[in-house]
Amino acid sequence: MRLHGYYRSTASWRVRIGLALKGIAAQGAFHHLRKGEQRAPAFLALNPQGLLPALETNDGAVLTQSLAILEWLEETHPDPPLLPRDAVARAKVRAFALAVACDIHPVQNLKVLARLRAMGQPEDAVTGWARDVIAEGLAACEALVREGRGPFLFGDAPTLADLCLVPQLFNARRFAAPLDGLPRLLSAEAACLALPPFADTAPEKQPDAE
């Protein structure tokens, strides 16, 4: 398998964690987001959306969108599971993952921030936007798991929810979003980062890290 990614792309990091948890080795292909390499014709031929990550499977299929890739991974390599067995519990885990993947990340990503700059917004307003979106989003995420028990977001083992949380907290620090009032999120993050599949796939450990 071949994973097209970028060290600091949080969606790419989600997939790196999933592959590592499942014990799957994938070759890396690196595309520099800030230099716009995801819009190069050769990459657009693979993923017309021009977004990272994309996973080339051993059968030559090209899968895109981190959560679709992770659901495919779960269906084709079920152990260890990234989702619980009970349908309602699965829905709760997926809802948390989507609260990050839909409601936080796309509203604070590079593309949106570039759009704000192009509208003439000053740099402090642009980073303030990212910080506010992340802070509000993470506060809602904390509320979603307030009643639960750890060490991970949904109990004894990491799920799709933790795979989305850890990279989003990395972005939170990058934009200096406040992290107080998030005890469940931070303790789940600590439990995750004690595991090599999370720690070893961190942005700063990637071959394309700057």
Added chain:
Amino acid sequence: MRLHGYYRSTASWRVRIGLALKGIAAQGAFHHLRKGEQRAPAFLALNPQGLLPALETNDGAVLTQSLAILEWLEETHPDPPLLPRDAVARAKVRAFALAVACDIHPVQNLKVLARLRAMGQPEDAVTGWARDVIAEGLAACEALVREGRGPFLFGDAPTLADLCLVPQLFNARRFAAPLDGLPRLLSAEAACLALPPFADTAPEKQPDAE
């Protein structure tokens, strides 16, 4: 079951279509997004994220995030299926759904547009933002299905992808986004809207429509 929604919320519409395709009758509970009713304490007690839709199941569980609700629906009521059987084909359908649900809708929703107004952007820049995000996002979606065959986005029957497409095209028209160059999307939309589960769940047919 009880579906908390708003007639013009495209994420609520996705779930209305899914329930109708599966032949499930759900009671409606209506929350006016523009009046901020989704942030009322009684609703926040159900969904701390303060977003629509939310589905109360017959067992009293509260499910949130439209795609998590639809995956739950697929797992608990498998017929007719909203996803193909083959794992790669499922990943392609989910990637299309996420290309709408992550990369278009959250970047053009009411909340983001309100944030732009609060930054002092004039109204034409705000609606221009929505129009551009939708136009660029739909062009990428068209590219994802260019090679496929209809009448629906992924063949003979509607999938999760069509459930996301049709409401997004409704929003595209609302913001006057250009629809030329999207032949596959528009023909799939026409095939969908010929079916009662799509047509009868449209915003203008809801009890809370204005």
